[in-house]
Amino acid sequence: MRxxxxxxxxxxxxxxxxxxxxSSAAPASERRLERGSSYILLSRLEAEGPMSIGQLAQAFSLDTSTVNRxxxxxxxxxxxxxxxxxEGGMARxxxxxxxxxxxxxGEREYRIQGLATVLKDWTPEELAAFARGLAHFNASIEH
Incomplete structure (x- = not known):
């Protein structure tokens, strides 16, 4: 292995x-969403608009029973x-x-503030390169 x-x-x-x-160190008042899956699903619904369970399952390559839970x-x-x-379809x-x-x-702001603290000494070039690398990595996973 390389x-x-x-x-x-x-x-x-x-x-x-x-x-x-x-997550465990944050005061309870700052823990906006209890589960990472909640944040991810809500972010998708916020960005895409209403979606069926099947559409969410397909978007995240998950079983519909998992998305249902x-x-x-x-x-x-x-x-x-x-x-x-x-759009008039049968599925709710x-x-x-x-x-x-x-x-x-609130969760997004909490996460962004945490990243800003960790990355405060990085140059704009380092931040841009890291963002590009992560985007490329995620695109490879999706592919």
């Missing part, structure tokens, strides 16, 4: 660990609501609520 790939795996593992540490949390907490398909769709928009915005 040494660079081994290094990347280690760094990604550490990122995951640091993310968990940051994850969206049940959003519905229970009033962060999303079921609506008739605005999920739409982010005003509370969901507020909570996802």
């Amino acid at each position: 040494e660079e790939i081994v290094d990347i795996e280690r760094e990604l593992m550490l990122i995951g660990r640091y993310k968990e540490l940051a 994850q969206t049940a949390v959003l519905l229970r907490d009033g962060l999303a609501e079921r609506i008739p398909d605005p 769709k999920l739409r982010i609520t005003e509370e969901g928009v507020r909570r996802v915005g």
Whole structure:
């Protein structure tokens, strides 16, 4: 195995660990959303508009039963609501609520502030290169 790939795996593992540490260290009042999946699903609904369970499952390459369980949390907490398909289809769709928009915005701001603190000494060129590398990495995963 190429040494660079081994290094990347280690760094990604550490990122995951640091993310968990940051989440558990934050005061309860600052923990905007309890689960990472809630943030991801709400962000997608915010960006794309209403989506069915099947569309969300396809978008994230997940089983519909998994998405069903994850969206049940959003519905229970009033962060999303079921609506008739605005395009007249048979499937009901999920739409982010005003509370969901507020909570996802708060979570996003919390995460951005954390990144800004960690990256405060980076140059604009370093930040741009890192952003491009991450975008390329995510596109490779999606492909």
